[in-house]
Amino acid sequence: MKIIEVKDQQAGGQAGFEIFKQALADKAQVFGLATGSSPISIYQSLTASDVDFSDKISINLDEYQGLAGTHDQSYRYFMNQNLFNAKPFKESYVPNGLADDIEAETVRYDKVIANHPIDLQLLGLGQNGHIGFNEPGTSFDSQTHAVDLTPSTIAANARFFANEDDVPRRAISMGIGSILKSKKILLVAYGENKADAVAAMVEGPVTENMPASALQTHSDVTVIVDHAAAAKI
Numbered sequence: 001m002k003i004i005e006v007k008d009q010q011a012g013g014q015a016g017f018e019i020f021k022q023a024l025a026d027k028a029q030v031f032g033l034a035t036g037s038s039p040i041s042i043y044q045s046l047t048a049s050d051v052d053f054s055d056k057i058s059i060n061l062d063e064y065q066g067l068a069g070t071h072d073q074s075y076r077y078f079m080n081q082n083l084f085n086a087k088p089f090k091e092s093y094v095p096n097g098l099a100d101d102i103e104a105e106t107v108r109y110d111k112v113i114a115n116h117p118i119d120l121q122l123l124g125l126g127q128n129g130h131i132g133f134n135e136p137g138t139s140f141d142s143q144t145h146a147v148d149l150t151p152s153t154i155a156a157n158a159r160f161f162a163n164e165d166d167v168p169r170r171a172i173s174m175g176i177g178s179i180l181k182s183k184k185i186l187l188v189a190y191g192e193n194k195a196d197a198v199a200a201m202v203e204g205p206v207t208e209n210m211p212a213s214a215l216q217t218h219s220d221v222t223v224i225v226d227h228a229a230a231a232k233i
């Protein structure tokens with residue numbers, strides 16, 4: 001894994017932006033995208049630039065079950081606000097959290113990924129080491145699947161909702177197996193509450209109890225961290 005340590009999230013945004021620009025120069029067509037606060041500075045750098053995604057495809061990692069794309073905490077809404085409104089893609093895929101048949105939705109989403117192999121996958125990192133919504137214990141071979149969120153993830157994400165009871169308990173997530181098929185992976189993590197997960201991801205044993213440790217098995221992973229998140233490496 002290549003580690004880039006930056007002074008703050010803004011500098012991380014610039015470093016991540018350079019990696020997106022290089023991917024575009026290398027003719028990347030399909031971008032795997034992520035939500036959460038950590039990728040926002042990359043999206044800000046992208047929207048402030050002249051990059052053009054209008055003939056590219058984006059595939060997002062995950063979505064809450066039960067939230068419409070118009071709900072201000074849905075990941076579809078987040079992506080529209082933070083990137084797509086300013087930088088539209090030719091096609092942008094996000095799992096449909098309102099699908100009547102969630103199983104069928106996961107199958108549909110796997111077909112989307114199979115038809116559009118991901119050139120660059122952006123990831124954040126959960127405090128418990130989750131990537132996407134792949135919680136500890138998820139198989140490294142997993143494909144898109146329905147997820148019961150852990151209490152710690154529900155608590156961590158409650159800051160975005162009026163109260164913790166409003167946080168959806170379930171989500172749909174791209175699997176770890178699908179993430180590992182991406183040609184390149186870029187993970188961003190900031191702040192001291194990510195330091196344990198960063199250390200376990202980079203140096204800890206490769207175990208399904210620490211989903212991000214799966215990235216040690218991939219040959220092209222770049223991690224952008226600030227000093228606080230890098231403190232335990």
Ligand code: GLP
Pocket residue numbers: 034035036037038039061062123124125126127130131132133153157
């Ligand atoms: C959510 C998302 C993850 C994200 C994580 C960390 O659980 N499903 O994809 O990585 O939050 O978010 P943040 O970057 O806000 O710490």
